[in-house]
Amino acid sequence: xxxxxxxxxxxxxxxxxxxxxxxxxxxxxxxxxxxxxxxxxxxxxxxxxxxxxxxxxxxxxxxxxxxxxxxxxxxxxxxxxxxxxxxxxxxxxxxxxxxxxxxxxxxxxxxxxxxxxxxxxxxxxxxxxxxxxxxxxxxxxxxxxxxxxxxxxxxxxxxxxxxxxxxxxxxxxxxxxxxxxxxxxxxxxxxxxxxxxxxxxxxxxxxxxxxxxxxxxxxxxxxxxxxxxxxxxxxxxxxxxxxxxxxxxxxxxxxxxxxxxxxxxxxxxxxxxxxxxxxxxxxxxxxxxxxxxxxxxxxxxxxxxxxxxxxxxxxxxxxxxxxxxxxxxxxxxxxxxxxxxxxxxxxxxxxxxxxxxxxxxxxxxxx
Numbered sequence: 001x002x003x004x005x006x007x008x009x010x011x012x013x014x015x016x017x018x019x020x021x022x023x024x025x026x027x028x029x030x031x032x033x034x035x036x037x038x039x040x041x042x043x044x045x046x047x048x049x050x051x052x053x054x055x056x057x058x059x060x061x062x063x064x065x066x067x068x069x070x071x072x073x074x075x076x077x078x079x080x081x082x083x084x085x086x087x088x089x090x091x092x093x094x095x096x097x098x099x100x101x102x103x104x105x106x107x108x109x110x111x112x113x114x115x116x117x118x119x120x121x122x123x124x125x126x127x128x129x130x131x132x133x134x135x136x137x138x139x140x141x142x143x144x145x146x147x148x149x150x151x152x153x154x155x156x157x158x159x160x161x162x163x164x165x166x167x168x169x170x171x172x173x174x175x176x177x178x179x180x181x182x183x184x185x186x187x188x189x190x191x192x193x194x195x196x197x198x199x200x201x202x203x204x205x206x207x208x209x210x211x212x213x214x215x216x217x218x219x220x221x222x223x224x225x226x227x228x229x230x231x232x233x234x235x236x237x238x239x240x241x242x243x244x245x246x247x248x249x250x251x252x253x254x255x256x257x258x259x260x261x262x263x264x265x266x267x268x269x270x271x272x273x274x275x276x277x278x279x280x281x282x283x284x285x286x287x288x289x290x291x292x293x294x295x296x297x298x299x300x301x302x303x304x305x306x307x308x309x310x311x312x313x314x315x316x317x318x319x320x321x322x323x324x325x326x327x328x329x330x331x332x333x334x335x336x337x338x339x340x341x342x343x344x345x346x347x348x349x350x351x352x353x354x355x356x357x358x359x360x361x362x363x364x365x366x367x
Contacts, residue, residue: 001037001065001090004100005057007083013044013055014075016230019203021071022048032068034116035090037061045119046071051200052119056229060085066113069095077106121233122217122224128188129213130167132227136208138180139201141357142171144326145178146198154239157195160218162188170244171198176323177247180357191218195241200234207232247360249346252339254315256285257352258308260336264328266292270302271321280364281321286314317343318364324349327359 014033022030025048034045040061046053067090074097078086081099089096090110097106139158147155158171166183204225208214215226224233270281274294284291288310293303317340327349328336337352343366349359 001035001067002061002063002088003037003042004060004062004085004087005042006085007078007081007099009057010042010059010086011075011078013057014071014078016055016207017044017046017053018071018075019206020046020048020051020053020232023072025049028070029068029111029115029117031070031072032111032116033071033074034066034068034113035088036066036113037064039064045116047117047119049117050197051203051234052121052232054119054121054231065090067095067110068113068116069108069110073108077108119233120222121231122219122222126189126191126217126219127215127224127226128217129186129215130184132208132212132214133210134182134184135214135216136205136210138167138169138182139205140330141180141327142169142178143198143201143205144330145171145173145176145359146201147173148198149173154195154237154241157197157237158201159193159195159241159244160223161193162191170241172242172244172247174242175320175362177244177360178327178357179244179248179360182356192220193241194218194223195237195239196223197234197237200232203232247346248358249339249341249348249360252341252348254285254310254312254340254342256290256308256310256338257335258290258306258338259334260328260331261334262306263290263292263336264325266304266306267321267325267328270294270304271325273297273300273302274321278364279320279322280318282316282318282366284314284316285310285312287311315340315343316366317347318366319347319361320364323361331357 017033030048036043040058042057042059044055085100087098093110094107095110142158146158158169161168166181168181171178217224222233222235270292281294290308291305331351333351335352337350339348347361
Protein backbone atom coordinates (compact mmCIF):
# COMPACT_ATOMS: atom_id res chain seq x y z
CA UNK A 1 0.00 0.00 0.00
CA UNK A 2 1.23 3.45 -0.90
CA UNK A 3 -0.49 6.83 -1.04
CA UNK A 4 0.08 10.58 -0.66
CA UNK A 5 -2.20 12.75 1.48
CA UNK A 6 -2.20 16.27 2.87
CA UNK A 7 -1.38 16.32 6.58
CA UNK A 8 -4.48 18.23 7.70
CA UNK A 9 -6.88 15.99 5.76
CA UNK A 10 -5.77 12.73 7.36
CA UNK A 11 -5.17 14.35 10.75
CA UNK A 12 -8.86 15.13 11.22
CA UNK A 13 -9.95 11.59 10.35
CA UNK A 14 -7.38 9.99 12.64
CA UNK A 15 -8.35 12.30 15.50
CA UNK A 16 -11.96 11.15 15.12
CA UNK A 17 -10.95 7.49 14.82
CA UNK A 18 -8.90 7.61 18.04
CA UNK A 19 -12.06 8.08 20.13
CA UNK A 20 -13.29 4.69 18.87
CA UNK A 21 -10.15 2.70 19.72
CA UNK A 22 -9.33 0.90 22.96
CA UNK A 23 -5.95 1.05 24.65
CA UNK A 24 -6.96 -1.44 27.36
CA UNK A 25 -8.11 -4.41 25.30
CA UNK A 26 -5.93 -7.51 25.47
CA UNK A 27 -6.04 -7.69 21.67
CA UNK A 28 -3.66 -5.05 20.29
CA UNK A 29 -5.64 -4.62 17.07
CA UNK A 30 -8.38 -2.73 18.98
CA UNK A 31 -5.88 0.08 19.57
CA UNK A 32 -5.25 0.26 15.83
CA UNK A 33 -6.83 2.12 12.95
CA UNK A 34 -7.37 0.05 9.83
CA UNK A 35 -6.36 1.65 6.51
CA UNK A 36 -7.75 0.28 3.23
CA UNK A 37 -6.67 1.86 -0.06
CA UNK A 38 -8.58 1.25 -3.30
CA UNK A 39 -7.63 3.59 -6.11
CA UNK A 40 -7.78 7.12 -4.69
CA UNK A 41 -10.18 6.14 -1.91
CA UNK A 42 -8.76 5.58 1.58
CA UNK A 43 -11.11 3.98 4.13
CA UNK A 44 -10.30 4.32 7.83
CA UNK A 45 -11.86 1.99 10.39
CA UNK A 46 -11.68 1.87 14.18
CA UNK A 47 -13.51 -0.03 16.91
CA UNK A 48 -13.29 -0.80 20.63
CA UNK A 49 -15.81 -3.69 20.32
CA UNK A 50 -18.68 -1.53 21.62
CA UNK A 51 -18.38 1.43 19.23
CA UNK A 52 -17.24 1.56 15.59
CA UNK A 53 -16.12 4.24 13.15
CA UNK A 54 -15.70 4.23 9.38
CA UNK A 55 -14.80 7.18 7.17
CA UNK A 56 -13.57 7.73 3.65
CA UNK A 57 -10.93 10.13 2.40
CA UNK A 58 -9.75 11.01 -1.11
CA UNK A 59 -5.97 10.64 -1.48
CA UNK A 60 -3.43 10.25 -4.25
CA UNK A 61 -3.35 6.46 -4.42
CA UNK A 62 -0.20 4.83 -5.76
CA UNK A 63 -0.57 1.18 -4.75
CA UNK A 64 -3.67 -0.53 -3.35
CA UNK A 65 -3.46 -2.40 -0.09
CA UNK A 66 -4.50 -2.50 3.56
CA UNK A 67 -2.97 -2.60 7.02
CA UNK A 68 -3.58 -1.53 10.63
CA UNK A 69 -1.40 0.74 12.74
CA UNK A 70 -1.59 1.86 16.38
CA UNK A 71 -3.81 4.93 16.20
CA UNK A 72 -2.49 7.19 18.96
CA UNK A 73 1.17 6.91 17.91
CA UNK A 74 0.24 7.33 14.24
CA UNK A 75 -1.79 10.43 15.07
CA UNK A 76 0.89 12.01 17.27
CA UNK A 77 3.56 11.54 14.62
CA UNK A 78 1.43 13.21 11.97
CA UNK A 79 0.49 16.05 14.34
CA UNK A 80 4.16 16.94 14.72
CA UNK A 81 5.09 16.85 11.03
CA UNK A 82 5.37 19.99 8.87
CA UNK A 83 2.24 21.15 7.02
CA UNK A 84 2.75 19.41 3.69
CA UNK A 85 1.84 16.34 1.71
CA UNK A 86 2.91 13.10 3.37
CA UNK A 87 3.89 9.84 1.68
CA UNK A 88 2.63 6.69 3.41
CA UNK A 89 4.07 3.36 2.37
CA UNK A 90 3.33 -0.02 3.92
CA UNK A 91 5.94 -2.71 3.47
CA UNK A 92 5.95 -6.07 5.24
CA UNK A 93 5.20 -5.30 8.92
CA UNK A 94 5.91 -1.54 8.98
CA UNK A 95 4.39 1.65 7.59
CA UNK A 96 6.78 4.41 6.55
CA UNK A 97 5.72 8.06 7.01
CA UNK A 98 7.71 10.66 5.05
CA UNK A 99 6.71 14.30 4.46
CA UNK A 100 7.54 15.35 0.89
CA UNK A 101 10.64 17.53 0.49
CA UNK A 102 12.07 16.69 3.92
CA UNK A 103 14.54 14.25 5.40
CA UNK A 104 12.01 13.16 8.05
CA UNK A 105 11.08 9.49 8.17
CA UNK A 106 9.13 7.47 10.73
CA UNK A 107 8.36 3.77 10.73
CA UNK A 108 5.61 2.17 12.78
CA UNK A 109 4.94 -1.52 13.23
CA UNK A 110 1.68 -2.75 11.74
CA UNK A 111 -0.73 -5.65 12.17
CA UNK A 112 -2.20 -7.16 9.02
CA UNK A 113 -5.71 -5.98 8.11
CA UNK A 114 -7.06 -9.54 8.16
CA UNK A 115 -6.77 -9.43 11.97
CA UNK A 116 -9.10 -6.43 12.17
CA UNK A 117 -12.69 -7.37 13.11
CA UNK A 118 -15.52 -6.98 10.58
CA UNK A 119 -17.86 -4.06 11.37
CA UNK A 120 -21.64 -4.36 11.06
CA UNK A 121 -24.01 -1.40 10.71
CA UNK A 122 -27.81 -1.07 10.44
CA UNK A 123 -29.88 -2.41 7.57
CA UNK A 124 -30.35 0.08 4.75
CA UNK A 125 -34.17 0.01 5.03
CA UNK A 126 -34.15 1.09 8.67
CA UNK A 127 -32.49 4.52 8.35
CA UNK A 128 -34.38 7.78 8.86
CA UNK A 129 -33.24 11.40 8.65
CA UNK A 130 -33.07 14.12 11.28
CA UNK A 131 -31.14 17.37 11.09
CA UNK A 132 -27.83 17.35 12.93
CA UNK A 133 -28.90 20.49 14.78
CA UNK A 134 -32.12 18.93 16.07
CA UNK A 135 -30.44 15.74 17.23
CA UNK A 136 -27.51 17.47 18.94
CA UNK A 137 -29.99 19.89 20.57
CA UNK A 138 -31.80 16.86 21.99
CA UNK A 139 -28.56 15.42 23.32
CA UNK A 140 -27.61 18.78 24.83
CA UNK A 141 -30.90 18.96 26.74
CA UNK A 142 -30.49 15.58 28.47
CA UNK A 143 -26.84 14.50 28.57
CA UNK A 144 -26.01 16.20 31.89
CA UNK A 145 -28.82 14.29 33.65
CA UNK A 146 -27.45 10.87 32.64
CA UNK A 147 -25.97 8.95 35.57
CA UNK A 148 -22.22 8.35 35.73
CA UNK A 149 -22.67 5.83 38.56
CA UNK A 150 -21.73 2.45 37.04
CA UNK A 151 -23.91 0.66 39.57
CA UNK A 152 -26.93 2.34 37.91
CA UNK A 153 -26.16 0.71 34.56
CA UNK A 154 -29.62 1.26 33.06
CA UNK A 155 -29.21 5.01 33.64
CA UNK A 156 -25.74 5.27 32.08
CA UNK A 157 -27.31 6.36 28.82
CA UNK A 158 -30.24 8.32 27.41
CA UNK A 159 -33.46 6.71 26.24
CA UNK A 160 -34.51 7.28 22.61
CA UNK A 161 -37.98 6.35 21.41
CA UNK A 162 -40.35 7.18 18.57
CA UNK A 163 -43.35 9.43 19.12
CA UNK A 164 -45.38 9.67 15.91
CA UNK A 165 -43.37 12.01 13.68
CA UNK A 166 -41.06 12.93 16.52
CA UNK A 167 -38.40 11.57 18.82
CA UNK A 168 -38.30 11.50 22.61
CA UNK A 169 -34.99 11.51 24.46
CA UNK A 170 -34.72 11.17 28.25
CA UNK A 171 -31.83 11.17 30.70
CA UNK A 172 -31.97 10.55 34.45
CA UNK A 173 -29.71 9.71 37.38
CA UNK A 174 -32.52 9.03 39.85
CA UNK A 175 -32.42 12.51 41.39
CA UNK A 176 -33.20 14.53 38.26
CA UNK A 177 -34.69 13.87 34.86
CA UNK A 178 -34.42 15.72 31.56
CA UNK A 179 -36.94 15.17 28.76
CA UNK A 180 -37.31 16.44 25.20
CA UNK A 181 -39.87 15.59 22.51
CA UNK A 182 -38.65 16.95 19.17
CA UNK A 183 -41.05 16.79 16.23
CA UNK A 184 -39.05 16.30 13.03
CA UNK A 185 -41.91 16.17 10.53
CA UNK A 186 -40.62 13.25 8.48
CA UNK A 187 -41.58 9.60 8.46
CA UNK A 188 -39.77 7.51 11.05
CA UNK A 189 -39.80 3.72 10.79
CA UNK A 190 -40.78 1.85 13.93
CA UNK A 191 -37.84 0.93 16.11
CA UNK A 192 -37.43 -0.55 19.61
CA UNK A 193 -36.79 1.75 22.54
CA UNK A 194 -33.06 2.26 22.83
CA UNK A 195 -30.79 3.35 25.69
CA UNK A 196 -27.76 4.99 24.08
CA UNK A 197 -24.53 5.12 26.14
CA UNK A 198 -23.56 8.64 27.20
CA UNK A 199 -20.05 8.27 25.77
CA UNK A 200 -21.49 7.70 22.29
CA UNK A 201 -23.86 10.65 22.65
CA UNK A 202 -20.93 12.90 23.53
CA UNK A 203 -19.05 11.66 20.46
CA UNK A 204 -22.05 12.44 18.25
CA UNK A 205 -21.98 16.02 19.55
CA UNK A 206 -18.24 16.21 19.01
CA UNK A 207 -18.35 14.90 15.43
CA UNK A 208 -21.41 16.89 14.34
CA UNK A 209 -20.79 19.91 12.12
CA UNK A 210 -24.23 21.36 12.98
CA UNK A 211 -25.38 21.36 9.36
CA UNK A 212 -27.00 18.75 7.17
CA UNK A 213 -28.68 15.57 8.39
CA UNK A 214 -27.90 12.47 10.35
CA UNK A 215 -29.23 9.20 8.96
CA UNK A 216 -30.05 7.03 11.96
CA UNK A 217 -30.81 3.34 12.28
CA UNK A 218 -31.90 1.90 15.63
CA UNK A 219 -31.85 -1.87 15.98
CA UNK A 220 -32.40 -4.27 18.86
CA UNK A 221 -28.77 -4.22 19.93
CA UNK A 222 -27.10 -1.23 18.26
CA UNK A 223 -27.56 2.25 16.81
CA UNK A 224 -25.85 3.47 13.61
CA UNK A 225 -25.45 7.02 12.29
CA UNK A 226 -24.32 8.16 8.84
CA UNK A 227 -23.28 11.71 7.98
CA UNK A 228 -20.87 13.13 5.45
CA UNK A 229 -18.26 10.46 4.75
CA UNK A 230 -18.63 8.87 8.22
CA UNK A 231 -20.58 5.97 9.64
CA UNK A 232 -20.50 5.35 13.39
CA UNK A 233 -22.26 2.85 15.60
CA UNK A 234 -22.59 1.78 19.21
CA UNK A 235 -24.02 -1.13 21.12
CA UNK A 236 -27.01 -0.24 23.30
CA UNK A 237 -27.50 -0.60 27.05
CA UNK A 238 -29.56 -3.73 27.67
CA UNK A 239 -31.14 -2.99 31.06
CA UNK A 240 -34.65 -1.56 31.14
CA UNK A 241 -34.73 2.22 31.38
CA UNK A 242 -36.77 3.58 34.32
CA UNK A 243 -40.47 4.33 33.73
CA UNK A 244 -39.83 8.04 33.24
CA UNK A 245 -43.44 9.11 32.56
CA UNK A 246 -44.35 8.38 36.20
CA UNK A 247 -41.70 10.87 37.32
CA UNK A 248 -42.97 13.87 35.33
CA UNK A 249 -45.40 15.77 37.59
CA UNK A 250 -48.84 16.95 36.50
CA UNK A 251 -50.97 19.86 37.71
CA UNK A 252 -48.39 21.67 39.83
CA UNK A 253 -50.14 24.63 41.41
CA UNK A 254 -47.22 26.93 42.26
CA UNK A 255 -45.42 28.82 39.51
CA UNK A 256 -42.41 31.13 39.61
CA UNK A 257 -41.11 32.85 36.47
CA UNK A 258 -37.58 34.22 36.63
CA UNK A 259 -34.97 35.63 34.24
CA UNK A 260 -32.57 32.83 33.27
CA UNK A 261 -29.39 34.93 33.38
CA UNK A 262 -30.31 36.62 36.65
CA UNK A 263 -31.12 33.30 38.30
CA UNK A 264 -27.97 31.60 36.94
CA UNK A 265 -25.73 34.43 38.10
CA UNK A 266 -27.25 34.39 41.59
CA UNK A 267 -26.74 30.61 41.85
CA UNK A 268 -23.10 30.92 40.75
CA UNK A 269 -22.35 33.66 43.27
CA UNK A 270 -24.06 32.03 46.24
CA UNK A 271 -22.56 28.63 45.42
CA UNK A 272 -19.07 30.04 46.00
CA UNK A 273 -19.62 29.44 49.72
CA UNK A 274 -21.54 26.15 49.45
CA UNK A 275 -19.97 22.99 50.83
CA UNK A 276 -18.71 20.99 47.85
CA UNK A 277 -19.89 17.67 49.26
CA UNK A 278 -23.62 18.49 49.34
CA UNK A 279 -23.87 21.46 46.92
CA UNK A 280 -27.02 22.58 48.74
CA UNK A 281 -28.55 25.98 48.25
CA UNK A 282 -31.90 27.20 49.57
CA UNK A 283 -34.56 28.95 47.52
CA UNK A 284 -37.15 31.08 49.27
CA UNK A 285 -40.20 32.14 47.23
CA UNK A 286 -42.08 35.26 48.29
CA UNK A 287 -44.41 37.50 46.33
CA UNK A 288 -42.48 38.69 43.25
CA UNK A 289 -39.10 37.93 44.76
CA UNK A 290 -36.85 34.93 45.25
CA UNK A 291 -34.05 34.67 47.79
CA UNK A 292 -31.11 32.39 47.00
CA UNK A 293 -28.86 31.55 49.95
CA UNK A 294 -26.72 28.86 51.54
CA UNK A 295 -26.34 27.66 55.10
CA UNK A 296 -23.59 29.36 57.04
CA UNK A 297 -20.42 27.29 57.23
CA UNK A 298 -16.98 27.73 58.76
CA UNK A 299 -16.08 29.83 55.73
CA UNK A 300 -19.13 32.07 55.67
CA UNK A 301 -22.48 32.42 53.88
CA UNK A 302 -23.92 33.89 50.70
CA UNK A 303 -27.32 35.43 50.07
CA UNK A 304 -28.94 37.18 47.12
CA UNK A 305 -32.45 38.43 46.41
CA UNK A 306 -33.74 38.57 42.82
CA UNK A 307 -36.96 39.67 41.16
CA UNK A 308 -39.41 37.08 39.86
CA UNK A 309 -43.10 36.61 39.16
CA UNK A 310 -44.60 34.55 41.95
CA UNK A 311 -47.93 34.73 43.73
CA UNK A 312 -49.04 32.69 46.71
CA UNK A 313 -47.88 31.67 50.13
CA UNK A 314 -44.15 31.91 50.90
CA UNK A 315 -42.31 28.64 50.23
CA UNK A 316 -38.83 27.41 50.99
CA UNK A 317 -36.90 24.45 49.51
CA UNK A 318 -33.35 23.09 49.28
CA UNK A 319 -31.71 22.17 45.97
CA UNK A 320 -28.46 20.85 44.57
CA UNK A 321 -27.42 24.01 42.73
CA UNK A 322 -25.72 22.04 39.89
CA UNK A 323 -29.08 20.42 39.10
CA UNK A 324 -30.43 23.92 38.42
CA UNK A 325 -27.42 25.40 36.61
CA UNK A 326 -27.03 22.56 34.10
CA UNK A 327 -30.48 22.90 32.49
CA UNK A 328 -30.43 26.71 32.74
CA UNK A 329 -27.31 26.72 30.54
CA UNK A 330 -29.11 25.00 27.65
CA UNK A 331 -32.56 26.58 27.91
CA UNK A 332 -33.76 28.92 25.17
CA UNK A 333 -35.24 32.37 25.65
CA UNK A 334 -34.91 34.85 28.48
CA UNK A 335 -37.12 33.37 31.20
CA UNK A 336 -37.48 30.10 33.07
CA UNK A 337 -40.64 28.68 34.62
CA UNK A 338 -40.36 26.82 37.92
CA UNK A 339 -43.40 24.70 38.83
CA UNK A 340 -43.98 22.80 42.08
CA UNK A 341 -46.77 21.64 44.37
CA UNK A 342 -44.95 21.64 47.71
CA UNK A 343 -41.30 22.02 48.81
CA UNK A 344 -40.68 18.31 49.35
CA UNK A 345 -42.06 17.17 45.98
CA UNK A 346 -40.39 17.24 42.52
CA UNK A 347 -39.84 20.61 40.86
CA UNK A 348 -40.23 21.12 37.11
CA UNK A 349 -38.02 23.60 35.25
CA UNK A 350 -39.16 24.79 31.83
CA UNK A 351 -38.59 27.61 29.40
CA UNK A 352 -41.12 30.45 29.43
CA UNK A 353 -42.89 30.33 27.02
CA UNK A 354 -42.88 26.54 27.16
CA UNK A 355 -40.88 24.61 24.56
CA UNK A 356 -40.47 20.91 23.78
CA UNK A 357 -38.30 20.05 26.79
CA UNK A 358 -38.49 20.06 30.57
CA UNK A 359 -36.33 19.17 33.56
CA UNK A 360 -37.53 17.49 36.76
CA UNK A 361 -35.48 17.96 39.93
CA UNK A 362 -35.91 16.31 43.31
CA UNK A 363 -35.36 18.75 46.20
CA UNK A 364 -33.04 18.04 49.11
CA UNK A 365 -33.93 17.92 52.79
CA UNK A 366 -34.01 21.39 54.31
CA UNK A 367 -32.40 20.21 57.55
